[in-house]
Amino acid sequence: MAHRHDAVPTLNKLRLPLALTRLGLLAEQVLRCFWPLMSIIMVVLAALMLGLQDHASVELVWGGGIVAVIGALVALLMGARGLHWPTRMDALTRLDASLPGRPIQALIDSQAIGHDDPDSAALWRAHQARMAQRAATARAARPDLRIARRDPFALRYVAMLALAVALLFGSLWRVGSVAEMTPGTAQAAAGPSWEGWIEPPRHTGLPTLYLSDITGAALETPEGSRVILRFYGEVGALTLAETVSGRIGEVPSASEPSQEFTIARSGELRIDGPGGRTWDVAVIPDAAPRVSVAAPPEAEAAGQMSLPFTAEDDYGIAAGTARISLDLAAVDRRYGLSGEPEPREAIFLPLPMPISGDRAQFTEKLIEDFSQHPWANLPVTFELQVEDDAGQKGDAAPFSATLPGRRFxxxxxxxxxEMRRDLLWSRENAPRIAQVLRAVSYRPDDVFRSETAYLRLRFLLRRLERMDEIGLGDPQVEELAQAMWDLAILLEEGDLGDALERLRRAQERLSEAMKNGASDQEIAELMQELRRATDDYMRQLSRQAQNGENGADQPQQGQNSMQMSQNDLQRMMDRIQELMEQGRMAEAQQALEELQQLMENMRVTQGQGGGQSQGQQSMDDLAETLRNQQGLSDQAFRDLQEQFNPDAQAGENQNNQGRNGGQGRGQSHEGQNPGQQQGQNQGQGQGQNEGQQQGQGQQPGGENGQGGDQAGTLADRQRALRQELNRQQGNLPGAGTPEGDAARDALDRAGRAMDGAEDSLRRDDLAEAIDQQSEAMEALREGLRALGEAMAQEQQQGRPGQGQAEGDQRAQNRDPLGRDTGTNGSIGSEENLLQGEDVYRRARELLDEIRRRSGEGERPDVELDYLKRLLERF
Known part of the structure; x- marks a missing residue:
C-alpha cells in the first residue's frame, strides 16, 4: 500500500499521547545507555554522604576519585554512542503497536487498488472511519524500563541501596568535607572543628544524639549516658567545660582532642572556641524497679500454689526472684511444733517474666507446688525482688501468708x-509420732477401709521405730516422709466409699453454689470438680466389678434395667452446665438431683452377656489413643499460644472452648494417661442404674487415679502414648487380609510420627511437634477405617447369609444422624462413629455451615439466636 500525507490532520488529536510516548522512548534510551553512569554517581554520592572520606587517607580518597571520574567518563562516552534519539515515526509505531488492529497505520495508508471502484472506495472510507474511531481512544504507551539483560548482576540496585542508606544515616553536609582534602584548602582544613555524640544506656532503647544536630540549648538525657567529643585542628583552640560528670581526682585536660565521660547529674556542657556551643543538660533519673504482691496466694485442689504479683520499671524488668522463709513467730508452737525446728534454707524461686511484649509494667503469677514441702500449710513470708538492666533492685514489702498445700x-x-509435718519439723518428734499413729490406729476395723493401707501403716511404724533406735539421718527422714505422703494419698483417695463421698460433696457444693447465685467462674470450677469426682467414682466401681467385690448394698439387675454409656453421663453433665450458663437454675438443680440418684444406684458388672470381641476392643483402644493424641496436640498448641500471648492461660481463653477449654468446660483430653489404658481395657464392663452401665476399668497408672493430669511433661506423655500404640498393634485382628495389612501400615506411620513428635517436644519445637501429631492423628484415623473394613469382612465370611437381614434391621433402627438408636432400653448407641467418614472433617464442615447461616441476616431471629448459641457452645 502507498502512504498518504493528508491523514496527518486526522492524527492531530493524538498529539498528547504521541508526545508522552516519545518521552517514554527517550526514557528507555537514557536508562539503557546511561545506567552505568547513574550507578557510579549514586555510589560516589553515597560514600561522600556517609563520610567515608573522613576515615580514609588523602591518597586513597584521591585514588578513588580518579577511578570514579574515569569510570564516569567511559560510561558517558559509551552511553552517548548507543543513544538513539526517538523520532516521531518511532513514537507513532510504538503507539500504533499498543492499539488493536494498528489503526494509525491504517489512517496513514492509502488505497492501492480498486480506487476507481465506488464500492471498494466506500468500503475503504468506512474502514478508515472505524480506524479513526479506534485511534481516538489511544493512550500513551508505557515505556519498557526493564534492563535486566544489560545488568545481569543488578548493580544498579546495589547503587540505589547504598544511596538510600546514605540518605537515612548520612548527611549532605559531609559531602563538602572532601573539598578540604584539595591542596589549596590545606590551610583551611587545619582550622579548629569538633564533633560529639551522647549515647544513652543500651537498656533504655533510646537513640544516640548527635550534638551538632541539636538546635536548642536545652538537652534531656537519661542518667548514665556517655558523652564522646572529638576536637580537630590546633590543640588548645577548643576546650571543654562541663559540670555534668562530677569527676574528681585525675581529670584529663580541657583541651584534650578526645574526651569521654558519663553524665551523672544535671548541669552545663560547653565547648569554648571557634564554633563552640553550650547546652543545659537535664538528667532523667533511672528509677528503681518496683514489685508488689497483687493478691494472697491461692491453692488448687491438688495443692498447687498461685501467687499473683505486679512489677514495673521505667525501661523494663530484667529478672526477679521470690524468697520464701518460715514465719516462726506466727507458728502455733504446740504439739509437734513446740520444739525448735531444724534449720532449713529459705526457698528461692525465679519470678516468671513475660516471654514477649513490654516488661515496663506487667502482672504475672508465680505457680509452684509446695504440698510436700515441710512448710506446707504453715505461716511463711514472701519477699519479692526484681532487677532492671542497670543493676538496680526493687524489693516488695514482706507479705505474710500461709504457704498453700494440698488439704486432706x-x-x-x-x-x-500432720505427723509427717512434725517429723520434718524435728526428727526429735519420732517417738511421739510413733505413739500417736499407734494410738489413732488402735482399732483398725473402725478406721481403715482398706487392709492395704493398714499394713502399710504398720510397716511404716516398725521402720520408724527401728530407725529411731539406730539414729535418723537425712536420707532416712526423707524416705519416711515420702512413705507417709504416699500413705496419706492412699487414705485420701481411698476406695469406693471415699469416691462416693467425694462425689456427694462435689454435688452438694455445686447445688449450694446454684442456690447462692455464685459467679460463672465458680460454677465452672465446681462443675469441673464434679466431673473429676464422677470419673473417680466410675473407676472405683469398675475396679470393684473387676475384682468381684459386688457388695450387698448394690441393687441387683432387674427386668426394668436401663443401659447407659459413659457418653450418656457426660451428656447429662454437659446439659447441667448448659442450663446453668443460660441461667435456668431450677432445671439445672433438678437435672443435678437426677444425676445424683443415678450415680448412687449405679452398679458395675463384668462380662454379662455380650462382652466385646477382640476386634471391637481394638477399635475402642485405637479410638481412645486418637482422643489422647488429640489432647496432647491441643495442649501443645495452647503452650505455643502462650509463648506469643502470655496473658492467655491454657484452657481458659474464651476462644479456646474445645474439649478442655473455657474455664473448665468440656471434656478433658488429658483425663487419662495413655499408659493406663491397658488396665482400663481389661476392666471395662457394663454399669447399671437398677441395671447396667458402661464403666471404666482399673487404671494402675497411679493410686490417685487422676490419669494424664499428673502424667508429667508432654514429651513423656507422648512416649507413653507411643508405647500404648505398640501394645495395641500386637492385638490387631485381620492379619493376612488386605484391610488388616492396611491398618497395620497406617499404625506404623502413626508410630513414626509419634516418635518425631516426642523428639520435637524434647527440643521445645512446638510447631514441628504439632505437625507430627497431626500426621499421627491422620494415620490413626486411616488405621481405624481399615480395621473397621477388616472386621466387616471377617463378619461377612464368618456368618454368611445374615449380613443383609442385619443390615435391614439396623437401617430401620437408625436415628436422623445415621446412628443406631440402641436396643434393650439403652440410651444412645455404642457404635464407633470413627469407622466411616472422617468425623473430624465432617464436624468442621458442619461448623462452617453454621457460621455461614449465622451470617445471613434475612433468616428469622429465632433461627439466628439458635445458631449463635451453637457457635458459643462449639
Missing part, C-alpha cells in the same frame, strides 16, 4: 500428714 479431708490421712 480424710481424718486418718490428715493425721498422717
Amino acid at each position: 479431708f480424710d481424718p486418718m490421712a490428715a493425721a498422717v500428714i
Whole structure:
C-alpha cells in the first residue's frame, strides 16, 4: 500500500499521547545507555554522604576519585554512542503497536487498488472511519524500563541501596568535607572543628544524639549516658567545660582532642572556641524497679500454689526472684511444733517474666507446688525482688501468708500428714509420732477401709521405730516422709466409699453454689470438680466389678434395667452446665438431683452377656489413643499460644472452648494417661442404674487415679502414648487380609510420627511437634477405617447369609444422624462413629455451615439466636 500525507490532520488529536510516548522512548534510551553512569554517581554520592572520606587517607580518597571520574567518563562516552534519539515515526509505531488492529497505520495508508471502484472506495472510507474511531481512544504507551539483560548482576540496585542508606544515616553536609582534602584548602582544613555524640544506656532503647544536630540549648538525657567529643585542628583552640560528670581526682585536660565521660547529674556542657556551643543538660533519673504482691496466694485442689504479683520499671524488668522463709513467730508452737525446728534454707524461686511484649509494667503469677514441702500449710513470708538492666533492685514489702498445700479431708490421712509435718519439723518428734499413729490406729476395723493401707501403716511404724533406735539421718527422714505422703494419698483417695463421698460433696457444693447465685467462674470450677469426682467414682466401681467385690448394698439387675454409656453421663453433665450458663437454675438443680440418684444406684458388672470381641476392643483402644493424641496436640498448641500471648492461660481463653477449654468446660483430653489404658481395657464392663452401665476399668497408672493430669511433661506423655500404640498393634485382628495389612501400615506411620513428635517436644519445637501429631492423628484415623473394613469382612465370611437381614434391621433402627438408636432400653448407641467418614472433617464442615447461616441476616431471629448459641457452645 502507498502512504498518504493528508491523514496527518486526522492524527492531530493524538498529539498528547504521541508526545508522552516519545518521552517514554527517550526514557528507555537514557536508562539503557546511561545506567552505568547513574550507578557510579549514586555510589560516589553515597560514600561522600556517609563520610567515608573522613576515615580514609588523602591518597586513597584521591585514588578513588580518579577511578570514579574515569569510570564516569567511559560510561558517558559509551552511553552517548548507543543513544538513539526517538523520532516521531518511532513514537507513532510504538503507539500504533499498543492499539488493536494498528489503526494509525491504517489512517496513514492509502488505497492501492480498486480506487476507481465506488464500492471498494466506500468500503475503504468506512474502514478508515472505524480506524479513526479506534485511534481516538489511544493512550500513551508505557515505556519498557526493564534492563535486566544489560545488568545481569543488578548493580544498579546495589547503587540505589547504598544511596538510600546514605540518605537515612548520612548527611549532605559531609559531602563538602572532601573539598578540604584539595591542596589549596590545606590551610583551611587545619582550622579548629569538633564533633560529639551522647549515647544513652543500651537498656533504655533510646537513640544516640548527635550534638551538632541539636538546635536548642536545652538537652534531656537519661542518667548514665556517655558523652564522646572529638576536637580537630590546633590543640588548645577548643576546650571543654562541663559540670555534668562530677569527676574528681585525675581529670584529663580541657583541651584534650578526645574526651569521654558519663553524665551523672544535671548541669552545663560547653565547648569554648571557634564554633563552640553550650547546652543545659537535664538528667532523667533511672528509677528503681518496683514489685508488689497483687493478691494472697491461692491453692488448687491438688495443692498447687498461685501467687499473683505486679512489677514495673521505667525501661523494663530484667529478672526477679521470690524468697520464701518460715514465719516462726506466727507458728502455733504446740504439739509437734513446740520444739525448735531444724534449720532449713529459705526457698528461692525465679519470678516468671513475660516471654514477649513490654516488661515496663506487667502482672504475672508465680505457680509452684509446695504440698510436700515441710512448710506446707504453715505461716511463711514472701519477699519479692526484681532487677532492671542497670543493676538496680526493687524489693516488695514482706507479705505474710500461709504457704498453700494440698488439704486432706480424710481424718486418718490428715493425721498422717500432720505427723509427717512434725517429723520434718524435728526428727526429735519420732517417738511421739510413733505413739500417736499407734494410738489413732488402735482399732483398725473402725478406721481403715482398706487392709492395704493398714499394713502399710504398720510397716511404716516398725521402720520408724527401728530407725529411731539406730539414729535418723537425712536420707532416712526423707524416705519416711515420702512413705507417709504416699500413705496419706492412699487414705485420701481411698476406695469406693471415699469416691462416693467425694462425689456427694462435689454435688452438694455445686447445688449450694446454684442456690447462692455464685459467679460463672465458680460454677465452672465446681462443675469441673464434679466431673473429676464422677470419673473417680466410675473407676472405683469398675475396679470393684473387676475384682468381684459386688457388695450387698448394690441393687441387683432387674427386668426394668436401663443401659447407659459413659457418653450418656457426660451428656447429662454437659446439659447441667448448659442450663446453668443460660441461667435456668431450677432445671439445672433438678437435672443435678437426677444425676445424683443415678450415680448412687449405679452398679458395675463384668462380662454379662455380650462382652466385646477382640476386634471391637481394638477399635475402642485405637479410638481412645486418637482422643489422647488429640489432647496432647491441643495442649501443645495452647503452650505455643502462650509463648506469643502470655496473658492467655491454657484452657481458659474464651476462644479456646474445645474439649478442655473455657474455664473448665468440656471434656478433658488429658483425663487419662495413655499408659493406663491397658488396665482400663481389661476392666471395662457394663454399669447399671437398677441395671447396667458402661464403666471404666482399673487404671494402675497411679493410686490417685487422676490419669494424664499428673502424667508429667508432654514429651513423656507422648512416649507413653507411643508405647500404648505398640501394645495395641500386637492385638490387631485381620492379619493376612488386605484391610488388616492396611491398618497395620497406617499404625506404623502413626508410630513414626509419634516418635518425631516426642523428639520435637524434647527440643521445645512446638510447631514441628504439632505437625507430627497431626500426621499421627491422620494415620490413626486411616488405621481405624481399615480395621473397621477388616472386621466387616471377617463378619461377612464368618456368618454368611445374615449380613443383609442385619443390615435391614439396623437401617430401620437408625436415628436422623445415621446412628443406631440402641436396643434393650439403652440410651444412645455404642457404635464407633470413627469407622466411616472422617468425623473430624465432617464436624468442621458442619461448623462452617453454621457460621455461614449465622451470617445471613434475612433468616428469622429465632433461627439466628439458635445458631449463635451453637457457635458459643462449639
